[in-house]
Every structure is written in structure tokens, then in C-alpha cells.
Amino acid sequence: xxxxxxxxxxxxxxxTLSAHDPYHSNxxxxxxxxxxxxSDFHQQxxxxxxxxNKLQHSGGNIQSKxxxxxxxxxxxxxxxxxxxxxxxxxxxxxxxxLTIKGYKKTSNKKNTHSESSFSHVLTLPMDGDTNNIVADxxxxxxxxxxxxxxxxxxxxxxxxxx
Numbered sequence: 001x002x003x004x005x006x007x008x009x010x011x012x013x014x015x016t017l018s019a020h021d022p023y024h025s026n027x028x029x030x031x032x033x034x035x036x037x038x039s040d041f042h043q044q045x046x047x048x049x050x051x052x053n054k055l056q057h058s059g060g061n062i063q064s065k066x067x068x069x070x071x072x073x074x075x076x077x078x079x080x081x082x083x084x085x086x087x088x089x090x091x092x093x094x095x096x097x098l099t100i101k102g103y104k105k106t107s108n109k110k111n112t113h114s115e116s117s118f119s120h121v122l123t124l125p126m127d128g129d130t131n132n133i134v135a136d137x138x139x140x141x142x143x144x145x146x147x148x149x150x151x152x153x154x155x156x157x158x159x160x161x162x
Contacts, residue, residue, distance in 0.1 A: 082140040
């Protein structure tokens with residue numbers, strides 16, 4: 001790989017320094033840049049794509065939805081967290097941010113190990129009651145309810161003119 005990199009740098013330098021028409025360069029037709037050279041790049045990009053796809057699908061069983069429950073006057077976040085227990089989930093709020101994290105590690109008798117995790121960071125609604133947030137985990141669904149604060153009625157008062 002080092003030889004190929006050095007060859008590319010050498011070719012670039014010689015191509016740049018030579019007096020020729022830049023629109024008719026034979027750079028890509030050079031014998032050093034054969035099919036094996038380009039197939040190495042292709043293989044590297046395929047491996048990279050595979051790793052990215054694995055990262056994108058690593059939380060395969062984790063889905064979420066957010067909605068407002070008019071009947072209970074709550075903002076609700078539901079997260080599908082199959083296989084997670086209460087002890088695997090941590091929920092915290094800092095200022096106007098709600099952070100929900102889940103992590104579990106399992107191993108069996110055959111020395112195989114598995115790790116699963118998820119993380120959701122949400123901006124809390126301005127009228128959300130951060131002191132009374134409740135969460136429940138049943139049948140693989142984590143439900144976080146954020147009560148909506150009652151809006152104070154606008155008060156009017158007479159201003160005395162001096």
C-alpha cells in the first residue's frame with residue numbers, strides 16, 4: 001500500500017511539473033494505475049460502506065415516537081426497547097434537555113457476548129413540567145410522560161400615572 005501511495009505522489013508531481021495541456025493528461029491511463037490499483041480502492045470503499053450500514057442498523061430494535069396525549073394533558077415519548085429492563089435504562093433531565101439512555105450486556109455459557117444500547121436526547125417543551133416527569137417500562141415499551149404546565153391566566157392591573 002505504501003508503494004502505491006508513493007507511486008501516486010510521484011505521478012502527481014511529475015504530471016504537475018511537466019509542461020503539457022492539463023485537459024489532455026494521461027494520468028489515469030498510466031501503467032501504474034492498473035485494474036488492481038482501482039480494485040483496492042473499490043474494496044476499501046465497500047468495507048467502509050458495510051461498516052457504516054452496521055452502525056446505522058446497530059439499534060435495530062429501537063424505535064421511538066413522540067406525541068401529545070390530550071386526555072391526560074401530557075407530552076409523551078415512547079421508545080421500543082425490547083429486551084431492556086428498568087435497571088438497563090437511565091433517564092435524566094438537565095435544564096430543557098431530556099436524555100434517555102439504555103445499555104445492556106449479556107453473555108451465555110458458550111462465551112458469546114452481546115451488547116445493546118440506545119440514546120435519545122430531546123429538547124423539553126417550554127411548558128413541560130420537568131419536576132413531575134414519570135416513566136414506565138412495560139412489554140418492551142418505555143413510556144416517558146411529561147405533564148404540561150397549566151398556563152397562568154393573564155392578569156391585568158391598573159398602572160397609576162404620576
